Amino acid sequence: MKLPFPVLTPEEAALLIKDGSTVGFSGFTSTGQAKLIPTAIANHARTLHAAGKPFKINVVTGASTSAELDASLAEADAVGWRTPYQSCAAMRKSINAGKVHYFDMHLSQVQPWLRSGFLGPIHYAVLEAASVKPDGSVILTTSIGVTNTLARLAEKVIIEVNDAHPESILGLHDLYEPAEPPHRQPIPIVTVRDRVGSPVLQIPPEKILGIVRNHALDSVKDYDALDDATLAIGANVANFIVRERRAGRLPDGLPFQSGVGNIANAVTEAMAQNKEIPNFNLYSEVIQDGIFSLIKQGRVDFASGTAVSFTPRVLTELYQDWKKYSQHLVLRPQEISNSPEMVRRLGVITINTALEFDINGNVNSTHTLGRTLMNGIGGSGDFTRNAYLSIFTCPSIRKDGAISTIVPVCSHIDHNEHSVDVVVTEQGVADLRCKDPSQRAEEIIRNCVAPEYRDLLRAYVQSCGTVHAQVNTEKSAIFHQAFARYKDMRKAAELL
Amino acid sequence: MKLPFPVLTPEEAALLIKDGSTVGFSGFTSTGQAKLIPTAIANHARTLHAAGKPFKINVVTGASTSAELDASLAEADAVGWRTPYQSCAAMRKSINAGKVHYFDMHLSQVQPWLRSGFLGPIHYAVLEAASVKPDGSVILTTSIGVTNTLARLAEKVIIEVNDAHPESILGLHDLYEPAEPPHRQPIPIVTVRDRVGSPVLQIPPEKILGIVRNHALDSVKDYDALDDATLAIGANVANFIVRERRAGRLPDGLPFQSGVGNIANAVTEAMAQNKEIPNFNLYSEVIQDGIFSLIKQGRVDFASGTAVSFTPRVLTELYQDWKKYSQHLVLRPQEISNSPEMVRRLGVITINTALEFDINGNVNSTHTLGRTLMNGIGGSGDFTRNAYLSIFTCPSIRKDGAISTIVPVCSHIDHNEHSVDVVVTEQGVADLRCKDPSQRAEEIIRNCVAPEYRDLLRAYVQSCGTVHAQVNTEKSAIFHQAFARYKDMRKAAELL
Numbered sequence: 001m002k003l004p005f006p007v008l009t010p011e012e013a014a015l016l017i018k019d020g021s022t023v024g025f026s027g028f029t030s031t032g033q034a035k036l037i038p039t040a041i042a043n044h045a046r047t048l049h050a051a052g053k054p055f056k057i058n059v060v061t062g063a064s065t066s067a068e069l070d071a072s073l074a075e076a077d078a079v080g081w082r083t084p085y086q087s088c089a090a091m092r093k094s095i096n097a098g099k100v101h102y103f104d105m106h107l108s109q110v111q112p113w114l115r116s117g118f119l120g121p122i123h124y125a126v127l128e129a130a131s132v133k134p135d136g137s138v139i140l141t142t143s144i145g146v147t148n149t150l151a152r153l154a155e156k157v158i159i160e161v162n163d164a165h166p167e168s169i170l171g172l173h174d175l176y177e178p179a180e181p182p183h184r185q186p187i188p189i190v191t192v193r194d195r196v197g198s199p200v201l202q203i204p205p206e207k208i209l210g211i212v213r214n215h216a217l218d219s220v221k222d223y224d225a226l227d228d229a230t231l232a233i234g235a236n237v238a239n240f241i242v243r244e245r246r247a248g249r250l251p252d253g254l255p256f257q258s259g260v261g262n263i264a265n266a267v268t269e270a271m272a273q274n275k276e277i278p279n280f281n282l283y284s285e286v287i288q289d290g291i292f293s294l295i296k297q298g299r300v301d302f303a304s305g306t307a308v309s310f311t312p313r314v315l316t317e318l319y320q321d322w323k324k325y326s327q328h329l330v331l332r333p334q335e336i337s338n339s340p341e342m343v344r345r346l347g348v349i350t351i352n353t354a355l356e357f358d359i360n361g362n363v364n365s366t367h368t369l370g371r372t373l374m375n376g377i378g379g380s381g382d383f384t385r386n387a388y389l390s391i392f393t394c395p396s397i398r399k400d401g402a403i404s405t406i407v408p409v410c411s412h413i414d415h416n417e418h419s420v421d422v423v424v425t426e427q428g429v430a431d432l433r434c435k436d437p438s439q440r441a442e443e444i445i446r447n448c449v450a451p452e453y454r455d456l457l458r459a460y461v462q463s464c465g466t467v468h469a470q471v472n473t474e475k476s477a478i479f480h481q482a483f484a485r486y487k488d489m490r491k492a493a494e495l496l
Numbered sequence: 497m498k499l500p501f502p503v504l505t506p507e508e509a510a511l512l513i514k515d516g517s518t519v520g521f522s523g524f525t526s527t528g529q530a531k532l533i534p535t536a537i538a539n540h541a542r543t544l545h546a547a548g549k550p551f552k553i554n555v556v557t558g559a560s561t562s563a564e565l566d567a568s569l570a571e572a573d574a575v576g577w578r579t580p581y582q583s584c585a586a587m588r589k590s591i592n593a594g595k596v597h598y599f600d601m602h603l604s605q606v607q608p609w610l611r612s613g614f615l616g617p618i619h620y621a622v623l624e625a626a627s628v629k630p631d632g633s634v635i636l637t638t639s640i641g642v643t644n645t646l647a648r649l650a651e652k653v654i655i656e657v658n659d660a661h662p663e664s665i666l667g668l669h670d671l672y673e674p675a676e677p678p679h680r681q682p683i684p685i686v687t688v689r690d691r692v693g694s695p696v697l698q699i700p701p702e703k704i705l706g707i708v709r710n711h712a713l714d715s716v717k718d719y720d721a722l723d724d725a726t727l728a729i730g731a732n733v734a735n736f737i738v739r740e741r742r743a744g745r746l747p748d749g750l751p752f753q754s755g756v757g758n759i760a761n762a763v764t765e766a767m768a769q770n771k772e773i774p775n776f777n778l779y780s781e782v783i784q785d786g787i788f789s790l791i792k793q794g795r796v797d798f799a800s801g802t803a804v805s806f807t808p809r810v811l812t813e814l815y816q817d818w819k820k821y822s823q824h825l826v827l828r829p830q831e832i833s834n835s836p837e838m839v840r841r842l843g844v845i846t847i848n849t850a851l852e853f854d855i856n857g858n859v860n861s862t863h864t865l866g867r868t869l870m871n872g873i874g875g876s877g878d879f880t881r882n883a884y885l886s887i888f889t890c891p892s893i894r895k896d897g898a899i900s901t902i903v904p905v906c907s908h909i910d911h912n913e914h915s916v917d918v919v920v921t922e923q924g925v926a927d928l929r930c931k932d933p934s935q936r937a938e939e940i941i942r943n944c945v946a947p948e949y950r951d952l953l954r955a956y957v958q959s960c961g962t963v964h965a966q967v968n969t970e971k972s973a974i975f976h977q978a979f980a981r982y983k984d985m986r987k988a989a990e991l992l
Binding site: 095096102106373 | 577579591592593594597598599600601602608609612613614615616676677678680681682683684686687743744745747748749750751835836837839840841842843858863865866867868869873877881882884885905907908909910912913914915929930931932934935960962963964965966967968969970972973976977980
């Protein structure tokens with residue numbers, strides 16, 4: 001098909017992007033992003049910088065991206081501000097060095113903020129597509145994220161057409177964008193499988209500056225083999241769900257949301273292996289290989305997300321049999337996949353990973369020692385805050401016990417005691433519902449803390465005296481102080 | 497009308513309540529609660545305790561209550577656990593002394609937790625009503641809160657019929673209760689004024705143990721005259737809203753939510769006086785005298801809430817002319833007034849009061865020095881987290897400057913940096929949107945901090961070195977430590 005848009009080299013496309021502009025890139029958790037253009041922009045920036053000329057762009061994406069985007073641009077010192085999420089070593093380094101202004105957003109709020117103008121104008125949208133037609137209709141690839149809103153609001157659009165993704169995946173995407181308040185109607189989704197929007201993205205052809213051709217699947221890596229602690233966390237979550245079902249507190253048919261990574265895989269796998277847990281659905285964010293496997297086994301009936309983070313092998317399998325899998329899978333814009341309205345309506349049971357949590361029931365998802373950004377809050381706040389039941393998981397210790405992930409008071413709080421229902425480590429499960437802070441502290445110490453830290457945390461609790469929240473402002477940071485000074489939280493005993 | 501239910505004395509009603517039971521009381525922010533029965537229960541508890549017998553009940557309400565309930569029961573040592581909110585000196589004392597197990601809940605989550613069984617069975621509901629008919633149909637009074645769900649789930653119901661509230665207020669209440677997930681449909685409200693439920697509460701007559709007669713309006717007190725700092729906060733919020741409108745970032749027709757108290761009054765009053773702000777609506781929680789006055793002036797067109805906290809004079813005026821005011825006012829259950837679904841759909845601009853906030857943009861709404869419970873989070877999390885734009889207000893200092901409400905890191909975090917868009921003191925406005933933590937710190941110090949604390953906070957920022965979040969775990973509690981040790985945060989300079 002002859003297209004009315006110029007076919008550009010990545011370098012030609014990069015030259016179109018002006019210094020100081022805000023660029024919205026498609027992409028969510030390293031999938032569905034343009035790959036050649038961001039690298040070309042980074043190279044262009046290096047050339048300009050070498051000539052003593054300024055070049056920085058502001059970068060909005062759905063969530064994290066692969067090395068071609070965040071690493072390239074960060075290493076080229078080509079980013080002014082960055083939002084809403086990243087998980088890239090080079091970008092993280094630039095952020096923590098104060099070279100990139102990063103602000104960490106709830107992922108469901110990015111599209112509302114794009115529309116309200118809080119993020120300013122989007123000068124360019126750079127999108128990956130499986131196909132584009134002369135009328136500007138586009139089939140996206142492995143993620144949606146905020147792409148539909150970027151494409152609509154951007155002044156100009158550049159499309160990286162990636163023919164490793166076949167056009168036959170029509171229907172993988174359900175593009176629904178609500179009207180802005182005060183004219184918004186209810187989101188018309190009432191089950192995880194409802195499709196309520198368009199499978200194609202319509203872009204006014206006159207906004208399309210050109211296309212760049214590519215042929216490359218996302219470079220998604222297999223997860224590691226699961227270690228004993230991770231397997232134990234998975235089993236503990238599954239057993240807790242069984243107990244709740246037996247107690248009559250979990251009606252059938254509530255969908256699950258599960259974070260990204262090894263622990264998430266272990267949890268869904270343990271649930272699938274537990275015969276007392278009926279087949280389940282996901283209303284989640286990122287769909288990983290493990291879920292695809294459970295769909296094939298029939299243990300997961302339907303998975304709704306905003307990205308498929310599949311290894312090339314699994315993605316190929318999905319594409320080859322898309323007609324069958326279209327009955328079991330859909331991608332939505334992240335304001336819909338992570339929508340507070342949807343999460344509460346569907347009654348989602350949310351399972352996310354914590355960096356650390358504290359004996360009062362607060363969770364840190366983002367900062368080590370309270371100061372150094374790890375990745376960002378991502379969608380964990382969208383899901384947790386509106387969940388039917390919110391669960392957080394992490395191993396009780398890291399670095400061979402030099403770090404206790406359970407501390408007196410978190411060094412950064414992303415999810416507070418009001419929104420955290422259950423915490424799970426390889427040691428066990430602490431059910432925080434309907435408990436006051438002192439009861440929560442005992443529940444957590446008894447069930448979740450590693451044995452070598454229990455006495456220390458009990459001694460901290462003692463030091464608080466008779467209070468409501470278990471906070472002693474003279475001692476609340478001793479675990480972090482001990483790690484900063486001695487690289488070992490066990491030394492907190494000396495600071496107590 | 498002859499009723500098929502026994503008419504009881506308060507003392508007879510109290511005798512029906514068994515030790516160890518969970519009692520759900522109607523009531524929200526000291527309005528719409530039974531007044532005689534809770535006091536009688538407290539007296540009954542004292543009698544039993546004097547005889548060496550145990551008596552404690554667990555107490556669920558909509559939110560805070562007046563002295564007849566929380567104070568009476570706390571002083572009689574008659575409460576096992578308490579949720580979701582209180583604002584009573586005696587109850588606060590018992591909670592902080594560890595005598596009452598209090599867990600602090602987002603108000604929108606109480607009804608879901610009642611239905612899911614997380615709060616356990618409700619043995620008795622004790623409700624205030626304007627009227628009850630033989631078929632069990634009830635007209636409520638000045639609040640809804642969680643009353644409709646309590647009445648439906650409770651094993652037995654006792655009604656305090658308070659004929660100070662005329663039956664002619666039919667239509668003040670819009671009782672809508674969504675189905676539980678996974679069978680829930682969209683809440684069918686699309687404008688603040690939509691009525692979608694029933695004006696009367698239907699209770700199976702066989703569940704009604706009896707009625708107690710009363711004649712007494714809620715004892716709502718006038719707010720204090722506004723001091724200069726409070727007036728300045730109000731003006732700063734109004735001016736900020738004008739600037740946002742001029743910048744094209746606030747479309748007309750977005751409703752406001754406003755917290756309870758003097759600052760909230762000052763804010764809505766300042767908005768009303770500003771000629772650049774068009775008439776506005778409220779989708780809020782508690783409707784106070786000030787809003788009624790603005791309805792009369794035509795500056796507020798419609799106010800939706802879950803309680804009218806009106807002084808007797810204003811309430812009498814509302815009742816006398818209810819037909820007219822029914823075009824401008826409605827009460828909803830708190831899971832609807834505070835619904836995440838509704839707040840995001842309507843695009844609510846939320847304005848809540850902080851106890852303290854920090855230079856990173858976190859807000860403490862609940863605990864002094866991180867440990868002593870003040871009131872509770874109330875609905876502030878429901879509104880803030882899902883707002884179109886979230887604003888927090890407080891004076892920059894308290895106790896003649898011995899306390900800076902702006903600290904390095906909050907001693908308790910109820911609303912974190914991801915959800916706090918704008919903070920306002922009498923000094924000015926800090927717009928935190930699209931700023932990284934170091935930019936936020938400078939914005940807050942420059943615009944919001946009292947002059948005598950600016951250098952100190954800048955010195956703290958210096959002490960953090962090059963980091964993302966402005967956290968130095970060795971120094972982050974120095975303001976609170978200085979106050980705990982010397983009753984003066986200015987002495988934090990010595991701890992830096």
